[in-house]
Amino acid sequence: MRAMVTVIGKDKVGIIASLSNILANCNVNILDISQTTMQDVFTMIMLVEISGLNIPFSELSEQLEKKGVEIGLSVKIQHEDIFNSMHQI
Amino acid sequence: MIRPFEIIETIKMIQEENLDIRTITMGISLMDCISDDGNVTRRKVYDKITRLAANLVKVGEDIEKEYGIPIINKRISVTPISLIAASSSEDDYVKFAQIMDKAADEVGVNFIGGFSALVHKGYTKGDAKLIQSIPEALSITKKVCSSVNLATTKTGINMDAIKEMGKIIKKSAELTADSGGLGCAKLVVFANAPEDNPFMAGAFHGVGEPESVISVGVSGPGTVKCALEKVKGADFETVSETIKKTAFKITRIGQLVAREASKRLGVSFGIVDLSLAPTPAIGDSVAHILEEMGLEKCGTHGTTAALALLNDAVKKGGVMASSFVGGLSGAFIPVSEDAGMINAVVEGALSIEKLEAMTCVCSVGLDMIVVPGDTSAETISAIIADEAAIGVVNNKTTAVRIIPAPGKKVGDMVEFGGLLGSGPVMKINQFSSNEFVNRGGRIPAPLHSLRN
Numbered sequence: 001m002r003a004m005v006t007v008i009g010k011d012k013v014g015i016i017a018s019l020s021n022i023l024a025n026c027n028v029n030i031l032d033i034s035q036t037t038m039q040d041v042f043t044m045i046m047l048v049e050i051s052g053l054n055i056p057f058s059e060l061s062e063q064l065e066k067k068g069v070e071i072g073l074s075v076k077i078q079h080e081d082i083f084n085s086m087h088q089i
Numbered sequence: 090m091i092r093p094f095e096i097i098e099t100i101k102m103i104q105e106e107n108l109d110i111r112t113i114t115m116g117i118s119l120m121d122c123i124s125d126d127g128n129v130t131r132r133k134v135y136d137k138i139t140r141l142a143a144n145l146v147k148v149g150e151d152i153e154k155e156y157g158i159p160i161i162n163k164r165i166s167v168t169p170i171s172l173i174a175a176s177s178s179e180d181d182y183v184k185f186a187q188i189m190d191k192a193a194d195e196v197g198v199n200f201i202g203g204f205s206a207l208v209h210k211g212y213t214k215g216d217a218k219l220i221q222s223i224p225e226a227l228s229i230t231k232k233v234c235s236s237v238n239l240a241t242t243k244t245g246i247n248m249d250a251i252k253e254m255g256k257i258i259k260k261s262a263e264l265t266a267d268s269g270g271l272g273c274a275k276l277v278v279f280a281n282a283p284e285d286n287p288f289m290a291g292a293f294h295g296v297g298e299p300e301s302v303i304s305v306g307v308s309g310p311g312t313v314k315c316a317l318e319k320v321k322g323a324d325f326e327t328v329s330e331t332i333k334k335t336a337f338k339i340t341r342i343g344q345l346v347a348r349e350a351s352k353r354l355g356v357s358f359g360i361v362d363l364s365l366a367p368t369p370a371i372g373d374s375v376a377h378i379l380e381e382m383g384l385e386k387c388g389t390h391g392t393t394a395a396l397a398l399l400n401d402a403v404k405k406g407g408v409m410a411s412s413f414v415g416g417l418s419g420a421f422i423p424v425s426e427d428a429g430m431i432n433a434v435v436e437g438a439l440s441i442e443k444l445e446a447m448t449c450v451c452s453v454g455l456d457m458i459v460v461p462g463d464t465s466a467e468t469i470s471a472i473i474a475d476e477a478a479i480g481v482v483n484n485k486t487t488a489v490r491i492i493p494a495p496g497k498k499v500g501d502m503v504e505f506g507g508l509l510g511s512g513p514v515m516k517i518n519q520f521s522s523n524e525f526v527n528r529g530g531r532i533p534a535p536l537h538s539l540r541n
Contacts, residue, residue, distance in 0.1 A: 078157035085345040
């Protein structure tokens with residue numbers, strides 16, 4: 001099962017480090033990372049494998065969101081199906 | 090692999106444009122709860138609802154978290170209670186509404202629909218008792234919604250029932266006078282009622298439906314408006330294409346959620362209702378979509394055409410996105426639940442007559458209309474008759490949810506709270522329809538050839 005982690009906000013040092021730390025602790029593997037600046041907003045997208053997740057999904061989601069608030073960015077994790085179903089036929 | 094801008098588009102739709110799943114509704118058949126003892130029936134009803142829907146709210150919340158899409162309501166619809174209660178010898182069906190309310194509380198859903206009767210051709214004994222119980226049932230329960238089907242294209246219009254429902258609506262308002270007539274906000278009358286509608290107040294589980302079923306109603310007026318903002322001044326082909334594409338995306342999420350919910354609950358998937366359902370929140374208004382098309386205010390000349398285009402494009406975009414489509418599918422125009430509609434009424438741009446015209450081209454009907462408290466039962470019946478005629482002749486669903494707010498006059502505002510919003514009291518025609526309504530009987534089914 002795969003999910004997308006999206007980070008939106010202002011670019012700064014250590015974003016990947018702080019998030020990948022949380023993901024590693026939860027046994028989540030990062031499959032792909034892409035980042036770009038869209039309309040002056042820094043956007044980073046991580047595709048992650050959550051089959052081995054060792055805590056409930058909602059807890060991981062809360063941890064990431066909390067970290068986001070700490071570093072002043074919006075961080076979300078969503079099951080990849082929501083994007084696939086909306087954008088692929 | 091999904092491209093980054095597509096991911097951002099989805100997130101933006103949810104976070105900034107109020108895209109949400111309006112409701113996951115579980116339909117439950119109560120046919121096997123029927124007994125000649127009312128107490129036994131009610132115990133079976135309670136047990137069945139609380140057993141089948143035990144995990145509904147939790148599953149809804151889990152999906153909400155995992156997919157990051159808000160699911161605003163979790164609801165239940167049941168077989169029309171007039172059928173379930175008829176075998177009991179009881180004359181008052183209020184206790185059945187109370188047990189529905191209790192079961193809804195127990196499983197934590199927002200509403201339960203199905204305190205209903207289907208009387209388009211005539212009353213059974215159960216129908217008559219149920220209808221008489223509606224005002225009290227709605228005044229002493231919180232979550233129970235009631236609906237009555239009064240007309241169909243195949244049977245015509247039951248004018249006796251329409252006459253009676255005028256009185257029932259008045260009485261419901263009087264019994265809930267301290268909350269502005271809130272009882273009426275939970276009561277809707279239909280022509281051509283769909284059996285699989287997930288939206289309240291009109292949801293009930295039709296007799297042709299399976300044992301239990303999951304249906305989903307989507308929303309997203311804000312998303313459509315934002316998409317149209319990007320094609321300012323473009324021709325109608327572009328407008329239509331833009332709405333179709335947006336409706337497709339919205340509905341795909343509805344389909345995903347419906348499939349996932351039905352899988353997790355072990356209940357069959359029913360339909361996705363392709364609806365544009367507004368909320369009173371700013372940026373979640375159907376009226377504002379119409380204004381984005383170039384109308385100064387919703388309700389001015391051109392509004393019906395704009396709504397027809399919107400409604401059609403939503404269906405065309407949505408149909409391909411879901412394997413099963415049903416319910417009310419189309420744009421909703423509930424006045425009190427839509428910031429743009431409220432504003433249009435307050436500014437004098439939108440009248441009941443214009444709303445009636447708009448209901449010819451959209452789903453559903455005169456919805457959440459507040460009228461003065463001294464409006465007569467006959468006038469309310471006549472308003473219902475007009476709306477039923479539109480539905481019956483045009484082979485579509487129409488409905489009326491009207492609130493004669495006790496003690497209120499034209500121009501007053503009535504606060505209902507939550508998704509029901511607040512409604513400005515609208516002006517109605519002052520001339521009498523009494524003799525017309527008091528004739529009684531049935532208006533025969535219309536001819537469907539020689540269409541003009």
